[in-house]
Amino acid sequence: xxxxxIFIDKIYNFLKSLTLAVVLLSLIAFFSAIGTxxxxxxxxxxxxxxxxxxxxxxxxxxxxxxxNLVLCTLSMIPTxxxxxxxxxxxxxxxxxxxxxxxxxxxxxxSKKLYIQQKDDLIAAYRYPVRKFxxxxxxxxxxxxxxxxxxxxxxxxxxIMEIPQxxxxxxxxxxxxxxxxxFSVYNKNFTVSFYHxxxxxxxxxxxxxxxxxxxxxxxxxxxNHPFIHKxxxxxxxxxxxxxxDSFIILNVNNSxxxxxLHKPVSIDNAQFYLANLSYYNSKPIALLYVELPQGSASGxxxxxxxxxxxxxxxxxxxxxxxxxTILSVAKDPGSNxxxxxxxxxxxxxxxxFLRFRRRVYKVEQI
Amino acid sequence: MYSNILSIxxxxxxxxxxxxxxSFIVRKKSIDVAGKSxxxxxxxxxxxxxxxxxxxxxxxGYDYLPVTNAFESFVFFTLCLGxxxxxxxxxxxxxxxxxxxxxxxATLLALSIAGFSQHIEPLIPALKSNWLVAHVITSFxxxxxxxxxxxxxxxxxxxxxxxxxxxVGSIMFGGILSLMFTAVIVSITHSSPLxxxxxxxxxxxxxxxxxxxxxxxxxxxxxIEKPLVFGFVLLTIGIITGSIWAKYAWGGYWxxxxxxxxxxxxxxxxxxxxxxARKKKSARFLAYLGVIGFLSxxxxxxxVNFVLPGLHSYGSN
Numbered sequence: 001x002x003x004x005x006i007f008i009d010k011i012y013n014f015l016k017s018l019t020l021a022v023v024l025l026s027l028i029a030f031f032s033a034i035g036t037x038x039x040x041x042x043x044x045x046x047x048x049x050x051x052x053x054x055x056x057x058x059x060x061x062x063x064x065x066x067x068n069l070v071l072c073t074l075s076m077i078p079t080x081x082x083x084x085x086x087x088x089x090x091x092x093x094x095x096x097x098x099x100x101x102x103x104x105x106x107x108x109x110s111k112k113l114y115i116q117q118k119d120d121l122i123a124a125y126r127y128p129v130r131k132f133x134x135x136x137x138x139x140x141x142x143x144x145x146x147x148x149x150x151x152x153x154x155x156x157x158x159i160m161e162i163p164q165x166x167x168x169x170x171x172x173x174x175x176x177x178x179x180x181x182f183s184v185y186n187k188n189f190t191v192s193f194y195h196x197x198x199x200x201x202x203x204x205x206x207x208x209x210x211x212x213x214x215x216x217x218x219x220x221x222x223n224h225p226f227i228h229k230x231x232x233x234x235x236x237x238x239x240x241x242x243x244d245s246f247i248i249l250n251v252n253n254s255x256x257x258x259x260l261h262k263p264v265s266i267d268n269a270q271f272y273l274a275n276l277s278y279y280n281s282k283p284i285a286l287l288y289v290e291l292p293q294g295s296a297s298g299x300x301x302x303x304x305x306x307x308x309x310x311x312x313x314x315x316x317x318x319x320x321x322x323x324t325i326l327s328v329a330k331d332p333g334s335n336x337x338x339x340x341x342x343x344x345x346x347x348x349x350x351x352f353l354r355f356r357r358r359v360y361k362v363e364q365i
Numbered sequence: 366m367y368s369n370i371l372s373i374x375x376x377x378x379x380x381x382x383x384x385x386x387x388s389f390i391v392r393k394k395s396i397d398v399a400g401k402s403x404x405x406x407x408x409x410x411x412x413x414x415x416x417x418x419x420x421x422x423x424x425x426g427y428d429y430l431p432v433t434n435a436f437e438s439f440v441f442f443t444l445c446l447g448x449x450x451x452x453x454x455x456x457x458x459x460x461x462x463x464x465x466x467x468x469x470x471a472t473l474l475a476l477s478i479a480g481f482s483q484h485i486e487p488l489i490p491a492l493k494s495n496w497l498v499a500h501v502i503t504s505f506x507x508x509x510x511x512x513x514x515x516x517x518x519x520x521x522x523x524x525x526x527x528x529x530x531x532x533v534g535s536i537m538f539g540g541i542l543s544l545m546f547t548a549v550i551v552s553i554t555h556s557s558p559l560x561x562x563x564x565x566x567x568x569x570x571x572x573x574x575x576x577x578x579x580x581x582x583x584x585x586x587x588x589i590e591k592p593l594v595f596g597f598v599l600l601t602i603g604i605i606t607g608s609i610w611a612k613y614a615w616g617g618y619w620x621x622x623x624x625x626x627x628x629x630x631x632x633x634x635x636x637x638x639x640x641x642a643r644k645k646k647s648a649r650f651l652a653y654l655g656v657i658g659f660l661s662x663x664x665x666x667x668x669v670n671f672v673l674p675g676l677h678s679y680g681s682n
Contacts, residue, residue, distance in 0.1 A: 018640060021640070028633065029629075029634065032621075035626065036669075053621040197486070199486060199487055199489060201487060221490065222491055222493070222614060223490070223491070223493055223613050223614050232616065234613075234614070235490075328616070341605045345602055348601055
């Protein structure tokens with residue numbers, strides 16, 4: 001029986017030790033670091049280390065660390081308790097007054113110290129709350145880890161791709177897909193540019209949610225998600241819709257409609273539209289033209305014309321249609337994580353306070 | 366127009382370094398004060414530059430703090446380091462102020478030859494968030510605090526009696542100094558920064574190593590621990606504000622993007638350092654952790670922006 005107890009004690013002491021914490025944290029840090037380079041190194045990638053963050057044993061390391069954190073925190077309680085239940089004085093307070101004790105207490109109180117009395121001992125603490133900072137930070141980390149776990153079990157994260165004037169309810173997650181109980185209709189996606197610059201200022205999707213018979217309008221831009229039934233939608237990215245984006249070229253006075261990525265041949269000439277974009281808020285097209293005499297390629301601005309030997313082309317019209325790419329996330333642990341964050345920040349601020357403790361023994365002369 | 370002000374500030378930082386070196390040799394209180402005053406002056410000149418740039422950014426109609434591209438972020442890093450150092454200028458040992466000013470001027474000199482665009486450009490959509498200010502200021506103050514921790518750590522190693530410590534310390538200081546000299550030489554001769562850098566690193570480190578034998582061991586933990594605690598708290602807040610921002614921009618608190626991952630690794634290194642400091646480990650031990658920690662900061666700050674692609678890559682433009 002004793003041996004079992006000793007054994008359990010040993011395991012407990014190991015589990016709560018700083019050594020284990022350091023080992024676990026070092027392992028977590030090491031594998032995290034490997035994970036950031038693994039996608040560029042073949043044999044690491046073959047081991048699946050580029051996705052190490054989602055593996056079972058990485059989770060196990062974190063769970064072990066959290067257990068270690070909890071046990072370690074609990075094992076500190078007796079020390080803190082002892083700190084606030086003074087047994088021996090570290091200072092003698094001598095005075096000739098009769099009411100020495102109340103005098104000392106008033107004196108300490110005027111210094112805004114926290115005071116404890118026990119028999120003939122008077123303990124005074126400056127910023128006693130400082131000693132709880134470590135509990136707060138550890139609790140915060142625990143809550144964040146718990147919130148993350150809740151989110152990873154009951155939540156999801158993925159991507160939705162919705163062409164303009166279409167609706168979708170399919171969310172593609174990291175290794176699967178799921179369908180939402182409602183669909184999202186992309187009425188319009190727009191890219192805005194800064195005045196006279198080719199730097200985008202805003203990506204915006206407007207549309208509505210089709211939930212049974214209801215139509216709920218929304219609009220979302222980067223950094224401004226919208227929420228429906230606990231599911232968050234973010235403007236993440238966009239791409240041109242090749243089936244619906246085209247330009248109209250005037251080739252030797254006849255109009256040609258040229259779709260993205262779809263070559264068209266007219267009179268020995270082959271046209272290919274490789275890309276559509278904006279420059280100084282004006283549409284530009286990346287055009288490849290192949291003629292029997294040779295080939296030409298380059299960006300052409302709306303309204304510009306080009307002479308390619310036997311043919312003359314004018315870029316007359318552009319129509320871009322975009323597929324909006326939304327990030328979709330449901331995270332039931334989100335608020336738990338926020339609580340953890342707040343506790344962590346608040347308690348870590350306490351570290352800057354300077355704790356002091358004096359235990360007086362009162363002596364009358 | 367006012368970009369000259371940055372050069373003037375850099376010049377004053379360099380001047381303060383020279384005066385501080387002098388005070389290191391002569392050990393006179395008045396020279397100490399002069400060197401430190403120059404440092405503070407340089408900081409205020411740099412702050413003036415930053416304020417003017419901030420105003421110009423607003424006048425152009427882009428409402429943001431100028432900390433969003435590579436050039437601005439390096440300047441902001443040196444500004445944060447100058448700020449922290451100025452806050453505690455009275456109590457700090459001369460060598461820490463000296464190396465702070467060397468780190469700052471080395472960074473600014475290297476920046477002047479790196480060829481990053483200094484234009485004020487509007488923000489891309491992902492950066493347009495109120496969390497930007499809180500996230501960047503806390504993270505950069507943390508980096509600055511860790512830089513001070515690094516300088517103190519390197520000095521502990523440099524002045525240690527063990528040969529291996531001296532070598533590590535010499536290489537660390539040699540690295541900072543050779544960055545500075547390389548920047549100067551490359552800007553004049555336009556030769557390859559890598560070759561010049563390695564030559565300087567070897568030369569300066571060797572010279573420093575020889576010089577190190579005249580020093581008495583420095584084993585105070587004060588300038589290791591103070592910036593460590595401050596930096597750790599700010600890094601924690603920086604990561605938290607960043608992850609709340611990520612929640613609004615990318616759809617989740619954490620995506621294991623390389624920058625996130627490396628800031629997490631940095632956080633772990635300093636977390637371990639902090640706990641060992643509480644356990645009263647030797648200055649030498651903490652110094653090694655300080656060096657490792659700062660290398661991790663450099664990977665987070667530079668390596669991820671310029672080498673590993675990810676969600677934070679806009680920092681490399």
